[in-house]
Amino acid sequence: MKDLLVNINKAFESKARLGIMSVLMVNEQIDFNSLKELLDLTDGNLASHLKALEELEYIAVWKQFIGRKPNTTYRATDQGKKAFESHLQALENLIKGNR
């Protein structure tokens, strides 16, 4: 059982983070508001999860101006993609163990 759980990554435990990473696996980059809309999260909740994933270097933030408007986009790092893949694999193994 310990073996089945060892690759489950605490960083991806919550529904919000599973959602964020899932979106970033299939979208090269995405801005804050689109992500918020897609995941139906509040500003504060989304921001805190993004911050945590950024600190782990699983996502990277890109800040720029479009004209005079600030625009912040997010993308998954290679490290983040790899870690998320391992997490999904661990969940898959756990599911198989339960079927």
Place this chain on the structure above:
Amino acid sequence: MKDLLVNINKAFESKARLGIMSVLMVNEQIDFNSLKELLDLTDGNLASHLKALEELEYIAVWKQFIGRKPNTTYRATDQGKKAFESHLQALENLIKGNR
């Protein structure tokens, strides 16, 4: 994306709870120390997760004496098994969406 996340159950998010429910899906019942050993958790940590799952009526606690020694065992309720199955199904769908 919201659809993919809707059946992910916050009650089962953490590694500890995934572990507890996985054990209780394949074991009719289990005592506290065996569960602790299997999942490599501290007393306090395991107790708080069990308490939460009990309050949700996903697990049931059975207290008895074996001779003079108290013995507490845990089992998944039908409701708990059903909810956990839905959660696993939701994770599986999320994984499929990412592959």
